[in-house]
Amino acid sequence: MVDFHSHIVFNVDDGSSDIAMSKNMILNAIDEGTKCICASSHYIPIEFEQSKEEFFEKVDDLRQIFSEKIDIVPALEVYLTPDLIELYEAGKIWCINEKKYMLIELPMSEFPMYTEDVFYELRLKGITPIIAHPERNIKIAENINLLKNLIEQGVLAQMNSGSILGFYGKRVKEVAETLIQMNLIHVLGSDAHNDGKRNTNIKTAFNRINEINPDLYEWIIENQFSIINGDDVEVLPIKKIKKAGFLARMFKR
Numbered sequence: 584m585v586d587f588h589s590h591i592v593f594n595v596d597d598g599s600s601d602i603a604m605s606k607n608m609i610l611n612a613i614d615e616g617t618k619c620i621c622a623s624s625h626y627i628p629i630e631f632e633q634s635k636e637e638f639f640e641k642v643d644d645l646r647q648i649f650s651e652k653i654d655i656v657p658a659l660e661v662y663l664t665p666d667l668i669e670l671y672e673a674g675k676i677w678c679i680n681e682k683k684y685m686l687i688e689l690p691m692s693e694f695p696m697y698t699e700d701v702f703y704e705l706r707l708k709g710i711t712p713i714i715a716h717p718e719r720n721i722k723i724a725e726n727i728n729l730l731k732n733l734i735e736q737g738v739l740a741q742m743n744s745g746s747i748l749g750f751y752g753k754r755v756k757e758v759a760e761t762l763i764q765m766n767l768i769h770v771l772g773s774d775a776h777n778d779g780k781r782n783t784n785i786k787t788a789f790n791r792i793n794e795i796n797p798d799l800y801e802w803i804i805e806n807q808f809s810i811i812n813g814d815d816v817e818v819l820p821i822k823k824i825k826k827a828g829f830l831a832r833m834f835k836r
């Protein structure tokens with residue numbers, strides 16, 4: 584298993600507060616059977632900007648401590664703004680493992696008009712966006728076609744383990760299940776912030792994906808390390824599902 588989203592780096596954002604907590608979070612991941620963690624701390628202009636040197640040093644320290652048991656790769660959870668190309672070229676933001684996939688977070692309650700344009704520009708530069716936890720975005724939850732269109736254009740999506748388990752409420756759980764059924768998710772992440780309630784657990788959610796959509800589970804197992812290594816992946820075709828009741832409302836025209 585690979586955890587594509589976690590705030591295990593200490594004292595750089597609202598995630599781990601110190602090295603002891605980071606170690607606990609990583610030990611928990613090892614216990615779960617996770618083989619690789621993306622250290623994806625927040626990059627939010629003004630609020631959480633990361634110094635590349637300091638960030639990579641901390642990732643490297645953690646990686647060396649646990650090198651025999653788990654791999655840890657540098658990443659970021661980049662907040663979507665219109666100037667991502669400039670930030671990338673200035674070395675202020677970077678991709679997962681410094682390869683070609685970039686974890687990008689949309690504002691929770693908005694789907695900015697420039698989303699498609701920024702993603703298009705990134706793809707022209709050879710960068711594939713991975714949308715962080717789309718199931719938690721209010722606009723996508725109301726209209727899954729917003730996500731479907733982006734996936735059709737070559738964007739990938741990361742789901743939070745807690746979403747499938749109901750930690751963010753019933754509605755997010757329902758959206759998460761729908762996205763899994765439709766093959767609209769490509770990687771899983773814990774979005775861990777501490778060694779308490781928001782820890783690095785992904786195993787139960789991973790098994791839940793297998794119950795809901797075994798083909799997708801197999802696909803994730805086969806492709807997760809290709810994504811870490813920056814190799815191209817061929818996604819599963821998007822599946823149509825029967826829409827009834829509240830689900831029908833999730834597909835606006």
Ligand SMILES: [Fe+2]
Nearest residue numbers: 588590660774
């Ligand atoms: Fe996060």
